[in-house]
Amino acid sequence: xxxxxxxxxxxxxxxxxxxxxxxxxxxxxxxxxxxxxxxxxxxxxxxxxxxxxxxxxxxxxxxxxxxxxxxxxxxxxxxxxxxxxxxxxxxxxxxxx
Numbered sequence: 001x002x003x004x005x006x007x008x009x010x011x012x013x014x015x016x017x018x019x020x021x022x023x024x025x026x027x028x029x030x031x032x033x034x035x036x037x038x039x040x041x042x043x044x045x046x047x048x049x050x051x052x053x054x055x056x057x058x059x060x061x062x063x064x065x066x067x068x069x070x071x072x073x074x075x076x077x078x079x080x081x082x083x084x085x086x087x088x089x090x091x092x093x094x095x096x097x
Contacts, residue, residue, distance in 0.1 A: 001045070003017045003018055003021065006041065006044055006045070009044035009045075010037075010040040010041050010043070010044035011040055011044075012037060012040055012041070016033075016037065017041075020033060020037075020041075033059055035056075038052060038055055038056055038059065039052060041055065042055055061086075061088075062083060062086070062088040064086075065079060065082035065083050065086055065088060066079065068082055069082060076091065076093050077093070079091065080093070
């Protein structure tokens with residue numbers, strides 16, 4: 001499928017599709033993909049739920065850390081350990097007194 005066809009089928013602009021398929025993590029690039037974009041692309045490509053999840057984890061690999069913490073009923077400290085071990089930014093934990 002060509003980029004222009006994917007754009008038409010997903011309802012996204014061709015420029016969004018182009019940026020997604022190229023290195024959107026280059027310095028200075030302000031484009032970010034949304035959950036709605038992921039859903040539209042997955043539906044346009046007829047990937048189903050499993051395909052959508054694969055795309056989500058490809059675009060946001062840190063979600064695996066969150067899933068692991070959720071599955072194991074872990075707290076924020078343990079989540080940050082998972083994020084740190086995998087080289088992802090930590091989430092801020094505010095202390096309450």
